[in-house]
Amino acid sequence: MTLDSKAPSGPIETAWDRHRFDMKLVNPANKRKYSVIVVGSGLAGASAAATLGELGYNVACFCFQDSPRRAHSIAAQGGINAAKNYQNDGDSVYRLFYDTVKGGDFRARERNVYRLAQISVNIIDQAVAQGVPFAREYGGLLANRSFGGAQVSRTFYARGQTGQQLLLGAYSALERQIAAGKVKMYARHEMLELVVVDGRARGIVVRNLETGKLESFAADAVCLATGGYGNVFFLSTNAKGCNTTAIWRAHKKGALLANPCYTQIHPTCIPQAGDYQSKLTLMSESLRNDGRVWAPKDAADCGKHPSEISEDKRDYYLERMYPSFGNLSPRDIASRAAKRVCDEGRGVGPAVGGVRRGVYLDFSDAIQRLGHATISERYGNLFEMYERITGENPYQVPMRMYPAPHYTMGGLWVDYNLMSNVPGLFVLGEANFSDHGANRLGASALMQGLSDGYFVIPYTLGNYLAGVKPAGTTADHPAFRAAEQDVKSKLDKFLAIKGKRTVDSFHRQLGDLVWDRCGMGRTPEGLQEALQKIPAIREEFWQNLTVAGSANDLNQSLEKAGRVADFLEFAELMCTDALTRNESCGGHFREDHQDDGEAKRNDADYSHVAAWEFAGVGTAPVLHKEPLTFDYVKPVQRSYK
Amino acid sequence: MGWLLRFFNSTIGMKVVMAVTGLLMYGFVIIHMAGNIQVFLGEEAINHYAQLLHTSEEVVWGARLGLLGAVVAHIVSSVRLIMLSGKARPTAYAKRTYTAASFASLSMRFSAILLFVFIIYHLGHLTSGTFFGEGFKLQPGLKVNDVWHNVSTAFKNPLIVGFYVIAQLSLGAHLYHGAVSLFRTLGLAGERQQALVKNLARAIVGAVVVGNISIPLAVLLGLAGK
Amino acid sequence: MKLTLHIWRQKDRKDAGKFVRYEVPNVSEHMSFLEMLDVLNEDLQGKGEEAIAFEHDCREGICGSCGFVINGEPHGPQDRTTVCQLHMRTFKEGDELYLEPWRATAFPVVKDLVVDRSAFDRIIQAGGFVSVNTGSARDANSLPVRKEDADRAFDAAACIGCGACVAACPNAAAMLFTSAKVSHLSLLPQGQPERYDRVVKMVHQMDSEDFGHCSNHGECEVHCPKGINLSNISRMNADYIKASLFMSPREGKEESGA
């Protein structure tokens, strides 16, 4: 299989414009004859469904929450990038493009990234027109901040709730189309199967989570905007419901999954407090602007109260190892450094499973220098949130932080038109393998989700539909019956096992394993070990799982069982990808490929997208490569020393 | 006219009716208290005031009808709203803890019933004399009540005074929450004005209740009246 | 610590439902309330019993999924805190807690502590948006917004749609939620063209969903995890009165969707 990115050639600055002109249009009168399924109502899904509805297509939109407004995008805090250059500090489309390609450690497709940077500007206009209350200056104009180490102020934000406000904007546009009858919304419906007819994506099978009823929906195209798979680690900053089911089932129906090993670990999250911990909470990266990160020099001091550890017994390790960036080193570097310190036994906080995993983020210097009032003005609500969760007052006791899985750069492979290798199957937002390469810069995921939904898919989907005949929405093809039957037997199986262990116990076991072996630092031995253990866990899962209740009503354990079953298969692919990529790049850090702690890329052999084809559970997947070329930003080694 | 009907059928519309009629009754109660307090100035003052009010029968009946209309609309709206709220929450919580709702706000319905009973009794008592018994008098040669005499006699009875006092306290509760509430119902007060509204309500309601209660108490204790 | 829980169990919409008593030993003070329930659920499932259904997703207090009533208080006793952020250190050894779903006709119980809040979505459908199609926006900075207005609009827009205001209100009114959404847009210049049309449609939708009226008890405000202010209700009332009584209606299509 050759993977054609379909990215237009020629000058990058005009590539998207030329491409838009070359695409076919659907006659306005014909648009209502086409139907489109959008799975997901996060930033990518809601913006796509609303926009496609506005254009006149018949849209059916699905989400598993009780309302589209609750999609995981709602939790994004920091902000959204756009090359507006409102601050006149040297930003431009080209600079955003450049930063993103470099930030992604030269593993992203240049032309996609350029388009993203171009569109970023329109996103802000659109959001503001919808009434998104971005932060403003006293003059009434939009405020910006610099974020995640960027050298220009290009991040737009709405307090610490940017994702919420952007999603509410997209959600309101979606609700408007629902009222207008152009979008039919199916909340509390989970997609459990993709239906492919004659090689084209033609529909999905969903389960009504309240009644348990299985239903088929047919359409002329299917868009998946189902988010990332960070919850494969069990503990992550993702919402509890985030899962890989939609993309995994599409993968099993032939869609290639690209770069699954690219996962991002966020350095500042509240550490785990006990075995019962259900998720991890992100603390804004902005804390590192004023806080100093340290750990005790001597492992013997780790149990002591921090005030009893004198200055000379503290190791400000980021300042020591990366003197020029210090506490502001990029996410992956800061994360790995914290892990190393804890692995050496110098972590602080409660020991979970015998190990203390936490380092101090200390504000005492900053409080002395700037005063309590300034610190409280800058970080008051974060400090409050921290205290609510940990019961400790960060004004008096240093905060404890530990890295946590946060975002997944991998996902279904798509071309420049956001179409997967299965015709008619489009993938948007975090669910696709995205424009971020091996590492995502802060404030870029929101940008990509909205770019895909508002400004890319309306064109590229039209181009696809213009080439196919409207096929109606009746799901009477035998492929639908077969898919429903598959889903049903799987659900029945979960209920029939009647074993001893709960879904969560398997999920935790899997999560611990992949976090340990395929988390921040990866070794071939560790990955091989994981690849041996995962099938064993999976086997036990299918023999010893217990799910009470029935398939005919709201059954949250049954829902989870399906998701964990998919994670158990997916994890294997993730480790395989990590093992196959014999280099370190961005979020993928192979301990055997480093230069004194720095990621060591291998451009000669790995400057490609690794797109995997499903070959059966437990069977080695087939690797396809899409070579990456860099015509504009020449690959260089990142260094933050 | 559909728009008007729709307004009055909306929950906010019904509340506007409550607030506007409540405001009207508020006006009456304040003036009523200010008039009655003249008992402390002696027979001449209070009876002269009573006469003054009755200078024109048209005005008296106009005002009475207006007031009656307000009371009826107030009651009708309150019944409709109470029914709606019953429908909105048919199942009560097994446990209930209130944090912000005050005694006054939670007891609006009960203070209202007490007020209703009071008003009926009070009209029969001091206006028409129906429930007053033997001693009810008109001013000599006039169709105007001898308020000085009636009040002085009526409030010698501790039971009646007790009832009046209780009624005034419930009036106070109804009026206090009513005042704070009506500003919000009518959209007249935002965040900033809240404290002002509350203080204003306290002052007015305090004055009305203290003024009203002082009359029967003073008579009972022999500090006023004959 | 050890707790006694009385949890509302109801199989589906039609079931009558009842309280079931559970003892939870070994509750750590560092657990969140939902983690405490997770532990209980693991235990129940281990015994082959069905887990207690409760809604949750972000567990960070932002998605608005979670929420039930603890001893008569929506989201429990801590101010400005959703149940997912409520931690067990708020409780003490031996506490006896009653856990109930939001109770309102407009929020039918789906199962156990899960209710159907789609009425909120329908209120938004009635007009909680700015009618602007994708692509038709002008440059964001061509429309300056007074910072104070933007901030107040944000305060209103911070509503997470959890429904605690309805649960807390003695009349099961949705006034705080609806007014938050109305205010968010009415405070911004972008919301002006549809301001009066919007408020009328949203209020009528709210009424038709069987929510109660506002007696200004203020319970909603104190139980709102996002501190949505009562002044929003005042603002909405003013707009509604003005729109209903003093403004010329749109010809013809009064109630038609978008």
Ligand SMILES: Cc1cc2nc3c(=O)[nH]c(=O)nc-3n(C[C@H](O)[C@H](O)[C@H](O)COP(=O)(O)OP(=O)(O)OC[C@H]3O[C@@H](n4cnc5c(N)ncnc54)[C@H](O)[C@@H]3O)c2cc1C
């Ligand atoms: C704590 C946190 C903070 C963040 N902060 C930032 C930030 O400041 N800036 C930034 O740019 N990015 C940030 N991110 C990343 C960003 O929020 C996400 O990448 C982005 O929101 C993903 O959007 P999405 O639309 O692709 O998917 P999601 O928002 O995850 O939406 C997925 C949708 O798919 C639906 N769905 C999933 N599976 C199914 C199924 N099987 N059937 C039916 N429906 C399904 C869900 O119901 C949901 O509606 C943050 C992430 C986290 C976790």
Ligand code: HEM
């Ligand atoms: C006669 C019998 C009365 C009845 C049955 C009655 C009933 C009520 C009820 C039930 C409410 C609360 C409505 C709600 O749930 O929001 C209310 C509010 C109110 N009442 Fe009365 N009431 C009576 C008399 C009065 C009187 C005499 C006054 C004033 C002097 C008054 C002033 C008000 C005011 C100002 C409100 C607040 C309106 C608002 O919330 O906007 N009421 N009444």
Ligand code: HEM
């Ligand atoms: C303790 C306090 C009160 C006293 C001493 C008092 C006294 C009186 C008197 C003497 C009259 C007859 C006046 C006349 O006919 O000339 C009267 C009439 C009336 N009072 Fe009161 N009153 C009190 C409280 C109230 C309250 C609280 C209300 C209403 C909430 C009220 C409502 C009325 C009404 C409606 C009339 C009839 C007016 C008319 O139409 O003639 N009174 N009151």
Ligand code: SF4
């Ligand atoms: S107003 Fe507050 S309580 Fe009501 S839904 Fe919004 S956030 Fe929840």
Ligand code: F3S
């Ligand atoms: S509690 Fe209810 S009565 Fe009004 S002020 Fe809040 S909606």
Ligand code: FES
């Ligand atoms: S789970 Fe999202 S707000 Fe509580």
